[in-house]
Amino acid sequence: MTGAATFKGLKPILYGGREVWPLVEGGKGVSATNHMSSGAWAAAGGIGTVSAVNADSYDAEGKIVPQVYAALTRKERHEELIRYGIDGAVAQVKRAYELSGGKGAININVLWEMGGAQQILEGVLAATQGMVAGVTCGAGMPYKLSEIAERYNVLYLPIISSARAFRALWKRAYHKVPHLLGAVVYEDPWLAGGHNGLSNAEDPLKPEDPYPRVKALRDVMRGEGIADTVPIVMAGGVWFLREWDNWIDNPELGTIAFQYGTRPLLTEESPIPQGWKDALRDIEPGDVLLHRFSPTGFYSSAVRNPFLRSLEARSERQIPYSKVEAGDHTVRLDVGVKGKNFWVTPRDLQRARGWVIDGHTEGLRTPDDTIVFVSPAERAMIQQDQKDCMGCLSHCGFSSWKDHDDYTTGYLADPRSFCIQKTLQDIAHGGPIDQNLMFAGHAAYRFKQDPFYSNNFTPTVKQLVDRILTGD
Secondary structure (H helix, E strand, C coil): CCCCCCCCCCCCEEECCEEECCEEECCCCCCCCCHHHHHHHHHCCCEEEEECCCCCCECCCCCECCCCCCCCCHHHHHHHHHHHHHHHHHHHHHHHHHHHCCCCEEEEEEECCECCHHHHHHHHHHHCCCCCCEEEEECCCCCCHHHHHHHHCCEEEEEECCHHHHHHHHHHCHHHCHHHECCEEEECCCCCCEEECCCCCCCCCCCCCHHHHHHHHHHHHHHCCCCCCCCEEEECCCCCHHHHHHHCCCCCCCCEEEEECCHHHCCCCCCCCHHHHHHHCCCCCCCEEEECCCCCCCEEEEECCHHHHHHHHHHHCEEECECCCECCECEECCCCCCCCCCEECHHHHHHHHHHHHCCCCEEEECCCCEEEEECHHHHHHHHHHHHCCCCCECECCCCCEECCCCCECCCCCCCCCCCHHHHHHHHHCCCCHHHCCCECCHHHHHHHHCHHHHHHCCCCHHHHHHHHHCCC
16 A cells, blocks of 8 residues: 555446446445445446345335334244345345446345345345346355355355455355356455454454455465456555555556445435434544454454443453362352352452442353353343344354254353344434444544545535545
8 A cells, every 4th residue: 555646547347247436335234335325326337235234124105114023032033034134135226226327336245144144145136136236245254155146147246354265265166156256355354344354363453464465365366267357346444545556557466446335424325324424523543443242253343432332341340260169269259140159269259349349240151151240230231132132143142043953052142242233223223323333444533534524524425436536
């Protein structure tokens, strides 16, 4: 990456048989990207991305249908979730396609780790044939993505964070469907918002330069005979294209496209509530936290608001225990656990007693043989959210749900996590921004610094795309 002020400009690319700008709207999950933003992005000549993750559907009057779960069992609620998911994504695709006016292209984005991902994806593609150009998919290893894409004759765009991950997908499955590989999305695990693919081999505190990682990805693609015309989409940390000038028309990298997830949040067509839009203007460098509280088990990046701080604080009120007296665990825990036989260190006993004095009187066990201390109100909320689980993930650390076989992960539900479905639905539909998860990329602080947004200016998607094409 370079800070040079030069900008050689973008050229259109061929995608799905049509010319489009190599600018991709990021999918952004639950109701943070919908037909309005995606249709407008495509109408501006780019690749708009409808989120097919728990999307909104509409009643006969055009009002959003509240996603209420009436079933008593988790498995039945999961079936309701799949129905909502298909209906919502189909409604969004149809509206986005209409808004695009035949320009650009419409993709859909699915999270492979969402509950019922395959059923939802197939249900949506079956009902929207001829409207969806491609499917972007990450969060996990979506081996079946190419097979599904072939069934419905759409392009597929795996989201990966390393050349190694792409190689594994290609060798196992994708090499059988090479003609429909639309692009490979390189999502920078240190800079992208939302869930990302930081591996155990990488240090969350030591970001790596994306250039050599993307060059390594292109080298793998070339080694497998994939043409340089198949774009690599750089996702995460992209703001001013002039800063990426040496990536454009660079023979080392082949065709490059750029994905924007954070910048389109602050547009007229963006469906997020005004309070969320306003908050984006005040973000400072370092305000976006790369954390591991998500019930998916993946790292993810979100604004370090009071909701995230409360999860950090909850995890800090945590002590290891053993069921028998052993090693340093020489004293019985006499607070928070009511008669249970837990052994802890003398120092941790004192800490626990201090937390109880501060009102964190309830001890909850975690899957890691620790006890976390919460207030009675927090405990009630955690337990209620776990009971209300509707199976929105294929594997959920917070509720121990699994969407197949025996429907349980076999692990204790983790009280250090949270119900991601509840909080993302709430913030997207006007809930308090301080009490919910607010995803954003790490470049979100640039809203405050970029003169384009001064005097509270909010661009249309078309104005934003035009601005991006200037290099700014």
